[in-house]
Amino acid sequence: MRLVLASASPARLAILRGAGVEPLVEVSDVDEDALVAELGEDATPEDTVGALALAKARTVAARVAEAVPDGVVVGADSMLWLDGELVGKPAGVDAARGRWDQMAGRAADLFTGHALVQLTGGAVGREVTGHARTAVAFSEPTTAELEAYLASGEPLAVAGAFTLDGRGGWFVEGIEGDPSNVVGLSLPLLRRLLAEIGVGVDALWGAPTP
Amino acid sequence: MRLVLASASPARLAILRGAGVEPLVEVSDVDEDALVAELGEDATPEDTVGALALAKARTVAARVAEAVPDGVVVGADSMLWLDGELVGKPAGVDAARGRWDQMAGRAADLFTGHALVQLTGGAVGREVTGHARTAVAFSEPTTAELEAYLASGEPLAVAGAFTLDGRGGWFVEGIEGDPSNVVGLSLPLLRRLLAEIGVGVDALWGAPTP
Numbered sequence: 001m002r003l004v005l006a007s008a009s010p011a012r013l014a015i016l017r018g019a020g021v022e023p024l025v026e027v028s029d030v031d032e033d034a035l036v037a038e039l040g041e042d043a044t045p046e047d048t049v050g051a052l053a054l055a056k057a058r059t060v061a062a063r064v065a066e067a068v069p070d071g072v073v074v075g076a077d078s079m080l081w082l083d084g085e086l087v088g089k090p091a092g093v094d095a096a097r098g099r100w101d102q103m104a105g106r107a108a109d110l111f112t113g114h115a116l117v118q119l120t121g122g123a124v125g126r127e128v129t130g131h132a133r134t135a136v137a138f139s140e141p142t143t144a145e146l147e148a149y150l151a152s153g154e155p156l157a158v159a160g161a162f163t164l165d166g167r168g169g170w171f172v173e174g175i176e177g178d179p180s181n182v183v184g185l186s187l188p189l190l191r192r193l194l195a196e197i198g199v200g201v202d203a204l205w206g207a208p209t210p
Numbered sequence: 211m212r213l214v215l216a217s218a219s220p221a222r223l224a225i226l227r228g229a230g231v232e233p234l235v236e237v238s239d240v241d242e243d244a245l246v247a248e249l250g251e252d253a254t255p256e257d258t259v260g261a262l263a264l265a266k267a268r269t270v271a272a273r274v275a276e277a278v279p280d281g282v283v284v285g286a287d288s289m290l291w292l293d294g295e296l297v298g299k300p301a302g303v304d305a306a307r308g309r310w311d312q313m314a315g316r317a318a319d320l321f322t323g324h325a326l327v328q329l330t331g332g333a334v335g336r337e338v339t340g341h342a343r344t345a346v347a348f349s350e351p352t353t354a355e356l357e358a359y360l361a362s363g364e365p366l367a368v369a370g371a372f373t374l375d376g377r378g379g380w381f382v383e384g385i386e387g388d389p390s391n392v393v394g395l396s397l398p399l400l401r402r403l404l405a406e407i408g409v410g411v412d413a414l415w416g417a418p419t420p
Contacts, residue, residue, distance in 0.1 A: 202358035
């Protein structure tokens with residue numbers, strides 16, 4: 001049973017590797033902005049991340065179905081829900097600084113949509129989808145800390161301008177929910193979705209580590 | 211400002227590295243069982259992990275003070291509070307299986323004690339201590355999943371017989387609190403303790419990543 005990760009995110013790959021799974025990585029070329037525009041302004045956060053995750057998984061599934069006859073494609077999309085607005089990656093250093101001025105000392109919700117597309121006998125099979133929400137409480141970095149964090153470049157590459165698994169971890173007081181969801185791929189949700197298509201986590205691990 | 215990690219835990223080292231800090235690692239030789247026995251049965255979870263963390267940091271501080279004239283030694287100790295009992299690493303596969311039979315589908319609290327000992331001008335300086343508590347809700351692994359997890363060896367090496375940052379992450383539904391605390395070193399708590407001795411996180415990072 002081969003897992004195919006339809007994402008370019010190094011953090012999602014690291015989660016899977018840390019959890020004992022080496023996926024094939026195949027990045028989708030979904031036009032995210034066009035899809036979000038198509039959904040319209042009334043789309044909920046759950047709708048938006050779910051539609052993006054499914055589009056990514058479908059695109060990659062169609063592409064790899066012949067090469068991976070027995071597998072599961074995983075698509076995911078994360079956004080931060082902050083003050084009634086769904087925010088993705090910041091546009092630059094100034095945008096990231098503005099985001100932190102807004103977030104510091106407060107809480108926001110990280111939504112990740114997940115979609116599995118099964119590959120069976122070289123064909124695209126069942127689809128299952130879900131989403132998870134984790135509340136994140138931010139600390140208040142000092143000016144020197146925030147400037148050093150921005151200078152590291154790390155917050156510029158990620159939804160919500162923070163990382164839980166990197167330098168940003170210093171500035172997250174706590175969360176309510178699943179931490180892997182904040183990093184971009186919820187392991188317990190992925191496990192439940194896999195169970196829906198009859199796959200246990202043990203099937204992804206292969207032979208035990210000696 | 212050099213950070214010295216008084217712990218053999220690869221998970222604690224990985225947290226610091228992921229958060230942009232490369233510590234010097236110097237493992238203490240504290241007799242943990244003797245110290246716990248000395249504290250007596252009335253010791254709270256906070257007392258126990260706090261005393262162990264401080265003992266580790268003090269031992270290492272005395273040893274490295276000359277070699278690291280300007281630094282901070284960090285000691286930490288983690289335990290799981292489960293059904294009114296403080297549990298550390300399981301004694302073997304059977305103990306880990308029994309622990310999971312007890313934990314599955316339920317919640318427990320992960321306590322980590324933290325102690326900083328400052329090194330100034332080659333001498334041991336101020337001490338600051340704290341502790342953090344994170345609630346962890348466990349899933350119910352299938353028999354096949356649990357046996358594969360036990361066979362991986364991972365749960366045998368860690369307090370509470372689970373990992374949040376490894377294969378065990380599949381079986382943690384969610385947490386309330388700081389995730390790095392569950393892994394063994396709370397970054398936001400460490401940041402607050404460092405602030406007490408006048409050190410910002412930016413001082414640990416050095417030059418920005420290009």
